[in-house]
Amino acid sequence: MTDQSISIELWRKRKHEFAKVIVPYLMYMARSGFPAVLALVGILAALQYVDLIQNVPPDLPIAWIGAIILTPLVCYSPFRSYLKEADVIFLMPMEHKLKSYLKMAHIRSFRNSSGLLLSVLLIFWPLYRQSDGYIGIWIAVILVLVKLINANFAWQERRMAWDQHRTIIRLLRWLLMFVVVLGWLMRVSILTTAIVTISVVALLFTLYRSFKKQGFPWRRLIEEEKLSLRRIYSFFSWFIDIQGEAxxxxxxxxxxxxxxxxxxxxxxxxxxxxxxxxxxxxxxxxxxxxxxxxxxxxxxxxxxxxxxxxxxxxxxxxxxxxxxxxxxxxxxxxxxxxxxxxxxxxxxxxxxxxxxxxxxxxxxxxxxxxxxxxxxxxxxxxxxxxxxxxxxxxxxxxxxxxxxxxxxxxxxxx
Structure with a gap:
């Protein structure tokens, strides 16, 4: 087997091990009645949403509502690497052979987060159709492209050497992307909005190049993985007594x-x-x-x-x-x-x-x-x-x- 085949196999093994741990907790959650509660809340929210769609107030800021809802989904790019503390010792020597491992992680992250973005956009669609800035299916294409660009920027943030730089540039990115999403939803002018989008991407690209970065952010990826596990275990602890991460x-x-x-x-x-x-x-x-x-x-x-x-x-x-x-x-x-x-x-x-x-x-x-x-x-x-x-x-x-x-x-x- 080639080095890249080994890294792909390692990724699949880690993912399978994680699934084996989580599936029993999912079964406990299903038996708890929590999905039924969520279904009731969803039905109640759907009834209110249908009523809003049928009686949309003429002064309702649809574009602003859409930008507030969609911008976090466009900007946020969670990254599950399945890395562990021991990997710093055992995998770091073969860091140059993990390109396929990271590629699988990037594909999974973008696929899942884009699916969530499109699902929320589908829910928002009946309201969006009644706005003055409606441009049809093109809004989905544009948001996915902007999402792809943000996924790359998010990865560059993980490679930054200093936490202060990461926090500042992330806040700036979210603010600028809010302007971009709002511009496309309002569609004052397609040419103007396209120019603003290209300018924002170019500005961020230049800023990201100016910061010092690590080649492989081991510590950052391991800390993010720990945080993800803590959140997952904290959620499942609603339903069963578990001993997860600290x-x-x-x-x-x-x-x-x-x-x-x-x-x-x-x-x-x-x-x-x-x-x-x-x-x-x-x-x-x-x-x-x-x-x-x-x-x-x-x-x-x-x-x-x-x-x-x-x-x-x-x-x-x-x-x-x-x-x-x-x-x-x-x-x-x-x-x-x-x-x-x-x-x-x-x-x-x-x-x-x-x-x-x-x-x-x-x-x-x-x-x-x-x-x-x-x-x-x-x-x-x-x-x-x-x-x-x-x-x-x-x-x-x-x-x-x-x-x-x-x-x-x-x-x-x-």
């Missing part, structure tokens, strides 16, 4: 005030532990994104009087359940830590404080989701509002009792 820790200064609210004393040990775990790990990051997305969806449904207000109730409850499902991973974050058996701290104290933290955080997030429904806060929706308030007040208490039972059973098994 959690990704971030400061999140905008949530640091939550940590400072915890009294610095022995009796608050586990409150502090679980609050700081929520704030600085991906558990909190996912919860925050879900809450913001849910509040936005609730607002859109409430503002459009979806299903006479009942659409907002369904959306509020569904997002509340999804957020609580993600929050449930907090109790598993330190389940396998040995320090609990070393320090003289009460297991019952840990359980009580974990339940308290879980309940308080859930109350806060449900309150934010409820705020998103403020367009229907009037006497005409009294029944719907009362039901949402009952859910907000009762569900965290019922969940706390359930969590107490689960923790007690786990203690007995241990």
């Amino acid at each position: 959690p990704n820790v971030k400061q999140r200064r905008y949530l640091g005030w939550l940590i400072r609210l915890v009294p610095y004393r022995k009796s608050s040990t586990f409150i502090y532990l679980h609050v700081i775990t929520f704030v600085r790990t991906e558990i909190g990051g996912i919860c925050i994104r879900l809450v913001l997305l849910g509040a936005l969806v609730n607002y859109m449904i409430a503002d459009n009087d979806g299903m006479m207000g009942w659409g907002a109730v369904i959306s509020f409850v569904l997002f509340g359940l999804i957020v609580s499902l993600q929050l449930s991973t907090l109790r598993k974050a330190h389940r396998h830590a040995i320090w609990k058996d070393i320090f003289p701290l009460s297991v019952h104290l840990q359980q009580r404080q974990l339940i308290a933290v879980d309940q308080i955080l859930l109350y806060i997030m449900l309150a934010i989701l409820l705020v998103g429904t403020f367009p229907m806060w009037n006497i005409g929706y009294a029944t719907q509002l009362i039901l949402m308030l009952i859910f907000l007040l009762a569900y965290p208490m019922l969940r706390a009792k359930r969590l107490q039972t689960v923790l007690r059973k786990e203690e007995e098994l241990d």
